[in-house]
Amino acid sequence: MSEARDATVIRVEGLSKTFAGGFEALRAVDLEIRRGEIFALLGPNGAGKTTLISVICGLVNPSQGRVLVDGHDSVQEFREARARIGLVPQELTNDAFIKVWDTVSFSRGLFGKPPDPAHIERVLRSLSLWEKRHNRMITLSGGMKRRVLIAKALAHEPEILFLDEPTAGVDVALRRDMWEVVRQLRDAGVTIILTTHYIEEAEEMADRIGVIRSGELLLVEGKHALMQQLGRKELTLHLREPLATVPERLARHALSLAEEGHALVYTYDAESGEEDGTGIAELLADLEAAGIAVKDLHTRQSSLEEIFVNLVKEEA
Amino acid sequence: MNLESVKTLYRAEMARSLRTVLQSIVSPVLSTSLYFVVFGAAIGTRISEVDGVSYGAFIVPGLIMLMLLTQSVSNASFGIFFPRFSGTIYEVLSAPMSYWEVVVGYVGAAASKSLILGIIVLVTARLFVPYSIEHPLMMALFLVLTAVTFSLLGFIIGIWADGFEKLQLVPLLVITPLTFLGGTFYSIDMLPPFWQAVTLANPVVYLVSGFRWSFYGISDVSPLVSLAMILLFLAAALAVVAWIFRTGYRLKP
Numbered sequence: 159m160s161e162a163r164d165a166t167v168i169r170v171e172g173l174s175k176t177f178a179g180g181f182e183a184l185r186a187v188d189l190e191i192r193r194g195e196i197f198a199l200l201g202p203n204g205a206g207k208t209t210l211i212s213v214i215c216g217l218v219n220p221s222q223g224r225v226l227v228d229g230h231d232s233v234q235e236f237r238e239a240r241a242r243i244g245l246v247p248q249e250l251t252n253d254a255f256i257k258v259w260d261t262v263s264f265s266r267g268l269f270g271k272p273p274d275p276a277h278i279e280r281v282l283r284s285l286s287l288w289e290k291r292h293n294r295m296i297t298l299s300g301g302m303k304r305r306v307l308i309a310k311a312l313a314h315e316p317e318i319l320f321l322d323e324p325t326a327g328v329d330v331a332l333r334r335d336m337w338e339v340v341r342q343l344r345d346a347g348v349t350i351i352l353t354t355h356y357i358e359e360a361e362e363m364a365d366r367i368g369v370i371r372s373g374e375l376l377l378v379e380g381k382h383a384l385m386q387q388l389g390r391k392e393l394t395l396h397l398r399e400p401l402a403t404v405p406e407r408l409a410r411h412a413l414s415l416a417e418e419g420h421a422l423v424y425t426y427d428a429e430s431g432e433e434d435g436t437g438i439a440e441l442l443a444d445l446e447a448a449g450i451a452v453k454d455l456h457t458r459q460s461s462l463e464e465i466f467v468n469l470v471k472e473e474a
Numbered sequence: 475m476n477l478e479s480v481k482t483l484y485r486a487e488m489a490r491s492l493r494t495v496l497q498s499i500v501s502p503v504l505s506t507s508l509y510f511v512v513f514g515a516a517i518g519t520r521i522s523e524v525d526g527v528s529y530g531a532f533i534v535p536g537l538i539m540l541m542l543l544t545q546s547v548s549n550a551s552f553g554i555f556f557p558r559f560s561g562t563i564y565e566v567l568s569a570p571m572s573y574w575e576v577v578v579g580y581v582g583a584a585a586s587k588s589l590i591l592g593i594i595v596l597v598t599a600r601l602f603v604p605y606s607i608e609h610p611l612m613m614a615l616f617l618v619l620t621a622v623t624f625s626l627l628g629f630i631i632g633i634w635a636d637g638f639e640k641l642q643l644v645p646l647l648v649i650t651p652l653t654f655l656g657g658t659f660y661s662i663d664m665l666p667p668f669w670q671a672v673t674l675a676n677p678v679v680y681l682v683s684g685f686r687w688s689f690y691g692i693s694d695v696s697p698l699v700s701l702a703m704i705l706l707f708l709a710a711a712l713a714v715v716a717w718i719f720r721t722g723y724r725l726k727p
Contacts, residue, residue, distance in 0.1 A: 177727055178727065215568045216567060216568050217564055217567050217568055217726065218726060218727055219722055219726055219727070236570065237476065237570040237572075238570075239570075240568060240569060240570040241570040243568070245564065245565075245568050247561070247564050249561050251560055251561030251562050251564065252560070252562060253557075253560065253562055254560075255493060260489075264482060264486050265565060266482075267478055267479065267481065267482025267485075268479050268482050268483060268565060268566065268569045268571070269479065269569050269570060270476045270478045270479045270569075270570055270571075271478065272478060310565065
């Protein structure tokens with residue numbers, strides 16, 4: 159197994175889940191997670207993100223399909239599969255009266271690892287929890303509890319870490335901290351899969367992004383590829399004199415009128431190679447030839463958020 | 475067998491009850507002692523011997539059984555219900571443990587706790603009434619089997635219950651009446667013939683009878699029948715637990 163480590167650390171094949179009530183939470187999902195990447199699973203509430211994670215981690219039985227974790231079937235070889243995974247759940251679930259040190263040590267033992275106080279100390283220090291190690295859970299703030307849940311998930315030295323909505327209900331400063339923690343983990347070689355409905359988070363963190371809606375994985379792409387493919391650039395030209403319609407001689411350009419004729423909006427592919435160009439030079443030349451005076455101009459690239467909204471709208 | 479995981483779960487469960495030592499140890503011992511004072515010392519002196527044993531001594535095995543049953547059920551049901559209720563169960567379910575290892579952890583801890591309590595009460599009883607134990611090994615066997623069987627029952631209740639009311643329901647409406655009517659305070663041949671027959675449908679009768687036999691060599695039903703019945707309950711409880719795991723009932727959708 160170890161001599162030829164597969165680049166794919168998790169392989170999800172044709173995974174479907176229909177709950178007892180008949181609700182189809184996942185529909186034939188195929189997904190590969192690469193070793194060492196940060197993968198963001200992006201989708202609106204109720205899209206099936208948590209269900210997908212729950213099936214991989216063994217909390218929910220699949221209806222169809224299978225999951226391989228480092229080559230181990232998550233049902234038949236659940237010990238090998240689960241030993242590699244750490245899970246940070248969405249809800250801040252905890253035993254209110256247990257102490258931080260005890261609950262993190264408990265997690266390690268539960269995953270079958272012999273006690274290792276040095277490792278627990280490292281984990282607690284890396285999450286700025288060391289000072290709080292003798293505190294009971296009930297005395298901690300929400301952000302601290304979230305960190306304890308991460309510490310618990312890391313206590314058994316997993317290769318793969320699932321973070322289900324890690325920054326839900328977390329303030330901005332703490333969210334930045336959390337991202338920093340995730341980056342450090344990735345640098346340490348941990349594969350990270352996080353779910354989020356904050357696009358900002360996916361954009362900031364992820365190497366690759368999967369968009370899920372109504373139990374279907376709409377697409378999986380590298381973040382940059384996704385933004386390149388779907389990212390449109392807009393050039394807005396503010397005009398001196400308003401136009402009633404787009405003049406005939408400018409028809410070959412993808413133009414539309416905006417601001418009641420005071421502006422022309424030109425949409426183009428940001429990444430369309432250099433040989434055919436963006437068409438901006440030709441457009442400006444044609445504008446001049448048509449005698450249209452431009453007062454000001456600016457360009458704007460669509461963010462992942464807009465891409466996502468468009469994507470989910472398109473499919474709906 | 476993933477021994478480290480089982481050990482961790484078992485220890486955590488035991489530690490949880492040590493955190494609430496007053497509730498888990500002192501209160502059952504106190505309430506059982508009250509029974510000894512009232513029924514054994516106060517009222518018992520006015521009651522003639524039952525089957526050649528003083529009344530105070532006669533009720534000792536029954537009271538230990540009573541405490542063992544209720545504590546096993548409540549320890550085990552709370553032990554599994556609480557993590558389900560608070561959501562911390564996710565960790566146990568995502569751990570590389572088989573279902574049976576989870577059972578050994580939870581049920582083993584619950585049974586251990588009620589066994590410890592049983593022994594404490596046994597020792598405490600000696601302060602109030604003199605008694606003898608004729609068959610100590612059989613007594614220990616009855617104790618262990620009962621603690622394990624009823625902890626399994628508690629585990630099942632803790633998985634079935636979807637609220638705190640249901641958690642209380644079965645112990646209150648089923649276990650307590652059965653134990654009181656199970657011959658703890660009387661020998662069933664004191665009952666009219668009709669009620670004697672009805673009583674034989676009460677599983678607790680077999681437990682109390684067998685347990686009392688291990689003390690004094692007297693019993694309402696043959697000790698072998700008692701043993702067979704306990705094993706039957708144990709098998710039934712294991713079958714239900716196996717079904718729960720096969721279907722994922724209330725644990726794993």
